[in-house]
Amino acid sequence: MSRGDHDDASSDPLYERLKTFEGRANTTGGRGKDPVNEPMIRHWCEAMGDAHPAYAGPDAVAPPTMLQAWTMGGLSGHAGLSSAYDEMSALLDAAGCTSIVATDCEQEYLRPLRPGDVITFDSLIESVSPRKTTKLGTGYFVTTRMDVRVDGELAGTHRFRVLKYAPARAGRKPESKPKPEPAPLRPRPVINRDNAGFWEGVAEHRLFIQRCTGCQTLRFPWLPGCNACGGQDWDTVEASGDGTVHSYVVMHHPPFPAFDPPYAVGLIELAEGVRMISNVVGAPYDKVRIGMPVRLEFQRYDEDLELPVFRALPGSEG
Incomplete structure (x- = not known):
């Protein structure tokens, strides 16, 4: 997804309020509901069709891309954890940015995770973009960062970015004589030397x-x-x-x-x-x-x- 066109941040009071959330803790002292374990690794590998031998046996490690899976709270969530993200999201909702779409994530792996490891994590709101206009609508890109640890040692970092926006169709007045538009094209596949x-x-x-x-x-x-x-x-x-x-x-x-x-x-x-x-x-x-x-x-x-x-x-x- 395109990050969109910059709007004038100097004339956006909402952006100034959103900037105050940068660096605020979203989760402190979170703990994985389950230790790293072989059944979850097996289910993940079966779903992904990944039969790499490193993920099975007495010396198994977890697939690195499972990093976030060990921190997820499931349907019941993580009890007792405060969330600055919820507070910021309510502020955006009140301003009409009621829709949300995930745009991308980045992960960094610093050490392998093995069955029996107990996961702890902290997260914060890392950045909020100025107001931007995209084809979906106008809103703000919000990036959160989660640090995942085992016995106090940093095991990996997960950054997740979303666009919280007001849908483009909201409040649009129909034109008396709509102008014909060319049929939209599907996104093109990314072709590289590997594929x-x-x-x-x-x-x-x-x-x-x-x-x-x-x-x-x-x-x-x-x-x-x-x-x-x-x-x-x-x-x-x-x-x-x-x-x-x-x-x-x-x-x-x-x-x-x-x-x-x-x-x-x-x-x-x-x-x-x-x-x-x-x-x-x-x-x-x-x-x-x-x-x-x-x-x-x-x-x-x-x-x-x-x-x-x-x-x-x-x-x-x-």
Whole structure:
């Protein structure tokens, strides 16, 4: 998401009030509800399709990207922890910035986490941007930082950034003669040297899966090295196109240009054993089910963009 255009901060009294929250503690003395443990590591790895041997066995470590998972409070939250963030959020709500969208996160890993480690954490509001105008609306980017520790030693840092904004449509008066606008385009995929071969295959209506030439492990999405043996050499196999819905979500809100919610996004298990995320088409969004058989096809969205999607087989609706 674009960080938007700067507005004049000198004429924004709300921004001056928001700046007073910078550096304020959001959580002090937080404690993970559970120690680092093998069942949660196993569930995480199964969900991610990550079979790296470092995450299992007597010398197992937790995947670094689980850093935030050990600090989460679940549905019941963390009792007794004050939150400057809630106070600041109420201030933004009162100013009309009632919508929120996550924009990005950054993590730094300083030491591995192992089963049995007890997690403590502190967090603060690190920064608030001046008022900015984006396609979603006008608001403020808020960055929080969480420091995660084990026995007082810093294990990692997690920064999370959101946009708290007033929706662009709020209060907009309809024009007497609306001006026709060109149809919005879907975002373009990021193509780099690690995944260029995949997109070249898509252009030929072929779905390629990477295969390590050392241990023969298939992997998807494309990576520069094998997550099983660490090998750097690889070739490809072409997917048959058969698959099943392993899991799915239905996207309802917020609407973005070029997307028409609600629609189903599936985690598709291909016949070859790897999984990929794509749209499920050919069935109503509320009829998509886990285990539904699907078939690969390529859908054109505009003259420059064609993407792999998965069509529900006839008679497979739940």
